[in-house]
Amino acid sequence: MMTTRTAEKHLLPAASMGNTRTLTSIRYGVGSGGKKAYIQAGLHADEPPGFLVMHHLMQRLDHADADGAIAGEIVLVPVANPIGVAQWRDEILQGRFDFYNSINFNRQHLDLSAQVADRIKDRLGDTAEENVTLIRQAMAEVLGSMAPADEAEYLKHLLLLLSYDADIVLDLHCDDQAVLHVYLGTPLWPDAADLPAQLGAQVTLLAEDSGVTPYDEACSRIWWQLAQRFPHQPIPPACLSATVELRGTADVSHELASGDAENIFLFLQRRGFIRGRAPDLPELCNDATPLRGVEHIKAPASGIVVFFKEPGERVEAGEVIAEIVNPLASAKKARVIRITRSIAGILFARKADRYARPGRVLAKISGKKPLKKKGENLLTL
Ligand SMILES: [Zn+2]
Numbered sequence: 229m230m231t232t233r234t235a236e237k238h239l240l241p242a243a244s245m246g247n248t249r250t251l252t253s254i255r256y257g258v259g260s261g262g263k264k265a266y267i268q269a270g271l272h273a274d275e276p277p278g279f280l281v282m283h284h285l286m287q288r289l290d291h292a293d294a295d296g297a298i299a300g301e302i303v304l305v306p307v308a309n310p311i312g313v314a315q316w317r318d319e320i321l322q323g324r325f326d327f328y329n330s331i332n333f334n335r336q337h338l339d340l341s342a343q344v345a346d347r348i349k350d351r352l353g354d355t356a357e358e359n360v361t362l363i364r365q366a367m368a369e370v371l372g373s374m375a376p377a378d379e380a381e382y383l384k385h386l387l388l389l390l391s392y393d394a395d396i397v398l399d400l401h402c403d404d405q406a407v408l409h410v411y412l413g414t415p416l417w418p419d420a421a422d423l424p425a426q427l428g429a430q431v432t433l434l435a436e437d438s439g440v441t442p443y444d445e446a447c448s449r450i451w452w453q454l455a456q457r458f459p460h461q462p463i464p465p466a467c468l469s470a471t472v473e474l475r476g477t478a479d480v481s482h483e484l485a486s487g488d489a490e491n492i493f494l495f496l497q498r499r500g501f502i503r504g505r506a507p508d509l510p511e512l513c514n515d516a517t518p519l520r521g522v523e524h525i526k527a528p529a530s531g532i533v534v535f536f537k538e539p540g541e542r543v544e545a546g547e548v549i550a551e552i553v554n555p556l557a558s559a560k561k562a563r564v565i566r567i568t569r570s571i572a573g574i575l576f577a578r579k580a581d582r583y584a585r586p587g588r589v590l591a592k593i594s595g596k597k598p599l600k601k602k603g604e605n606l607l608t609l
Pocket of ligand 1: 272275
């Protein structure tokens with residue numbers, strides 16, 4: 229059996245004389261008007277679990293490909309941020325913010341909705357299928373009309389160019405110390421529930437707009453933005469795009485990564501990208517909750533954090549989550565400050581280091597109800 233796997237190298241514009249970086253994309257299956265899935269890892273280059281999952285997923289797909297079992301088109305970008313992955317400083321790989329302008333590599337991705345709306349406003353039809361085709365054509369035209377010169381902007385444009393027409397987009401990340409959790413667009417729920425269920429995600433967070441356009445939203449949000457703009461024509465949420473947080477930065481093992489790769493494989497199989505029958509879908513651990521319901525536990529003072537709750541543990545309203553200890557605090561009672569919370573939920577992520585400074589986010593708790601005090605930006609820096 230012939231393999232369908234191909235690899236392509238994409239050059240980024242040189243930000244410095246004589247320095248050119250390369251992004252590699254790998255493609256399985258033939259892309260002739262069928263379904264397309266796109267998966268990338270390491271947009272935050274300092275988050276290693278996704279790279280290892282990609283390694284195991286490619287092994288699984290190589291086998292399926294050799295068996296002629298790839299039914300759709302599957303595009304993988306195993307190392308999505310060649311800029312960030314080179315950001316070594318003092319023996320630590322940084323990888324989250326562009327050194328040039330401090331912009332987070334997973335924020336401020338492209339919002340094509342206004343330009344696409346202009347192109348399609350008089351051409352929308354009466355079926356969802358023809359509108360999906362029309363909108364994807366318009367997205368291609370808008371993307372084709374852009375020529376970003378800045379290296380990081382070029383990278384963001386390139387990643388969207390590789391994925392704008394995908395039915396499924398998975399962006400693999402991780403948190404500091406965390407249980408597996410998934411970010412999804414609210415309009416994708418509950419149709420997309422098979423993703424967190426198969427992955428064994430303990431928390432699924434839903435938002436229509438997180439306010440900062442991470443990459444997964446650049447792929448999916450445009451569909452409901454256009455649906456709101458043109459309420460009389462059928463426009464479905466045609467891209468199931470998710471950010472998958474593969475636990476914490478140190479959760480890197482062949483056991484975990486091969487399990488995650490297998491779950492992604494089964495999800496793709498159930499969705500018709502790989503021939504064969506996937507086993508019954510596991511039950512979802514916990515129902516989805518609003519991203520607006522996530523409580524960011526902030527340090528009230530400087531000191532050392534001592535956590536009393538592990539990632540994945542349920543927290544009751546008012547329970548002690550951690551203490552901030554400062555041996556130099558002048559008043560005796562200020563030497564140990566207890567952090568208690570008003571909301572109940574799952575503590576799904578916490579800082580890996582143990583330093584507190586006033587306002588620093590130390591942990592995240594997913595509550596069931598939207599929090600009123602949340603502003604427009606629902607994500608951390
Ligand atoms: Zn990340």
